Amino acid sequence: MSDTSGAQSEITIACIQMEPIVGAKQANVAKSLEWIGQAALNGARLIVLPELANSGYVFRDRDEAFALAEEVPTGETTAAWIDAARRHDIYIVAGIAERAGAALYNSAVVLGPSGYIGTFRKVHLWAAENLFFEPGDLSFPVFKTPIGRIAAAICYDGWFPETFRLQALQGADIVCVPTNWVPIPGQEPGRPAMANILHQAAAHTNSMFIACADRVGTERGQLFEGQSVIVSCTGWFVAGPASRDREEIIFGRVDLADARRKRNWNEFNQVLRDRRTDVYDEMLGSEIKRGWY
Template structure:
């Protein structure tokens, strides 16, 4: 029957918003495992966690980062996520502090029930990240998984419309965004974070799902804005925004088949096909 067939192709996606603690790997892994299990209990088969979920964000020194950062997928955080993905039959995307020899990356790992699938390294580093991390050197990969074509972006990557455009042009249907959003200049009393606006625009312009899992809390004086968000391919939120301050799990049902349909903005228009590549490459 058509309805049940469509239902069986749906995915239950969760964005986990929580507060990692700087430098406390054990505590962070415990929080991540607890929340991933909770998302599984809510029926989620795809889970997104924040940027640098295992390490916290506001490092005081390179040594503090080095004490936690580990290889992907051979490090402790990555192995825990892979084992949970296997046990729970899930796909998991999480921001992690990555060490590769003597270099460090603000990275994200995608793993599934069959093991690690890929790594993304943040291309656009924000502020003091430039002191501790190397800029990403793996481009903007799109991973062809059993559940669909998945891209990854991290926080400030989303300030560059090129990020989502490149991922969409490479066939991404869902972009998972581990993030640690901070307040933007000029936001003042406005309630909606610019990050939410940017991701509604990017999802609409590209006709893709975007799932943003933010952190909350204030760390060494740096506040984070929360407001995790799952946006559908028409650009409207399908879950969230979450609260500014609370631990929270957002859940949405996504249908990757809607991606192609959403680009047909009118009888004669296609949001991707109408690009004037003769003018702007």
């Protein structure tokens, strides 16, 4: 099925839940390529990898982070992922440690069959990330592709409703979230991750799909949450939650054009147009230009 712009909107999304090892960049990239190949063989057209999938996450110091970072899009990791996107005719959103001159960013690259599409830099830094990375300076870009309008966010960005609202106002159909969620204090055993609840709410209140690829394992004493999910624009799960402790792929078949159709909830209500911009600033004080919705 195609939407009115001619984009192929009905696709299979895959979120790869894997365990990168800090410092083992070549092995991490090789593992990611194996998982990407497996997802593509199972029909995935859009594939999401975890946060900092090539480098690992818990750095000892900034020197270690800098040594593992690469320029985007000219670095070897991005080049390997671009090659995979071309070979498999797929789109990839993947977390990477980005070096830009002397600055470091916790970034996500957006890649497709024709090569590099764009970069998102994590806006809201978590804990010790503030010692290594600069806050993202590219705002909240939305990338127009043949399969739909793709945006990205990274981990802690998901705790801020402004992230998803500004992307929705630019017409994003899906937000891909490379993430490294950690357990939230007070979380009782067996209960869903707080992150899952937050992303269900964001998908529902903005009428957009959200695909979250988390990592698993324990790295230098830090446990990660797993539970990767793909959420419909209605707020209900399309796939997942995945396990808390296993490497795996979750798949979801979606029609991205539904994100636009279902913004009209009934004959009276449209979730973005109903906003009271006489009461608050339409674009939340951002210089972002409103997109079609």
